[in-house]
Amino acid sequence: MRVGETKGAISDLRKGRISRRELNRLMAYLGIGIAGASVFGRQARAADNLSVLTWSGYDIPEMAPDYYKKHPKPDFMLMGSDREGLQKVRAGYQPDLAHDTSFIVQTYRDAGLIDPIDLSRLTHWNEVFPPLQKLEFVDNQMWIAPCSWGNSSVVYRPDLVKPKEESWEILWDPSLKGRLSQRDDVEVVALAGLLIGAKDRYAMTDDELAKAKEKLLAQKPLLRFYWSSQTDLEQSLSSGEVVASYAWNASAALLKKQGVPIAMMQPKEGMLTWTDGLVLFKNRRGPTDLAYEFINAYMAPEVGKFLIEDYGYGSANMEAFKIADKERLEALGIEDPDRTLNGAIFIKEIRKDLQTKYNEVFDYVKFSS
Structure with a gap:
């Protein structure tokens, strides 16, 4: 069996x-x-x-x-x-x-x-x-x-939301409260570091980590949920429960194949x-x-x-x-891999001596009321 x-x-x-x-x-x-x-x-x-x-x-x-x-x-x-x-x-x-x-x-x-x-x-x-x-x-x-x-970016429903620009900031848009999702992974701390302008998002200073924490705390009440199952995310996008989320290109491809209106951003800050x-x-x-x-x-x-x-x-x-x-x-x-890779921000390892701090930031945000 x-x-x-x-x-x-x-x-x-x-x-x-x-x-x-x-x-x-x-x-x-x-x-x-x-x-x-x-x-x-x-x-x-x-x-x-x-x-x-x-x-x-x-x-x-x-x-x-x-x-x-x-x-x-x-x-x-x-x-x-x-x-x-x-x-x-x-x-x-x-x-x-x-x-x-x-x-x-x-x-x-x-x-x-x-x-x-x-x-x-x-x-x-x-x-x-x-x-x-x-x-x-x-x-x-x-x-x-x-x-x-492979890529991580914002996947969204173009029939349900019209982004003003291609940016990760759509996942912090107050007008979309309750219709956004975020990945359940410490990598989102590094993503917040990208958006607050950290010099090195995988080796943030204490001050930068504090700013990243505040960035994620501002996002928390806007989220429908943190996703760990790709299937759960895809179902929520398909139903329209969620209109924009951190996701992988494979999810966008699957939803398109199923006939769901879906788009994957090329954020101005860069794909991951x-x-x-x-x-x-x-x-x-x-x-x-x-x-x-x-x-x-x-x-x-x-x-x-x-x-x-x-x-x-x-x-x-x-x-x-x-x-x-x-x-x-x-x-x-x-279909344009040169454009994708030349504009990519590659996911790296969080500096070893900072991994505990990053995990603490994410856990605090995730379990905050």
Whole structure:
């Protein structure tokens, strides 16, 4: 029964019915996550095989078809979040590669757990969008092989609200009281930092954090709810209960597909963009040549086309956009990836020594009466 439910959930992810995060929660509920991944992820590995830490739905041949044509399936360990993956590594799990979100790369790098990527060995490096080539380029070295990206922005009902301008400030519009929603995540503290003009929204001073707190407290009475379930948000937008919210491009695409009038802003302050890819572990046991073969297969434009059309995410490979379905690109709001990425504000890690302060600010706002 669990195998069937898992396959169905992955199918839903490919069709845009659920998000990767929701799939990970379902996998955890079914007992197939970090705790249960050993059932199929810790098989006896051959000396010439790879061990890869990754997300549910990314452990499939479509993500690296050229690799699978020549080699057996890697020994995959699934994770429900970047933090879970990091904890697994710190607990002793030794992958050769991991598919991580870029914001956690600094943590891996500072801990001495990963090696830089040898760009001379990347077949598709010159096809990667320039902004993504710079994202984790530190000390004249690249620390991640970029694969995919997605956006966070304001998604709204253009038939029910007419924004005066494209801005995140619509989520603070008093005239829309009770018809707005916000994401249930500490990242919104950093978003408030963007709007109050913080010098570095991921390393705010105490004064800036106080201003961000006041900004979020001003928003709180205007909100219908904080959302953690993408499905709940999409249903509220579909019904008109909510007319504008922080959301991801995949939600906009799904609602458009269902015939709901929906639009995704290009805020004047910038979209929030995440990107992810493969990192190479220092204490790897698999052959380095094999690791790079996997990375190159993962970065191919055909894989990017699959990511766009089946998972609803942008590809790091520029060539993927030339072969992807144009209607799908328009539905996702990424038909002009250069404009999107050049105007993007990339999501980063909150500075380690400030994470507790950020969490305290968000908890105070969320639970305030």
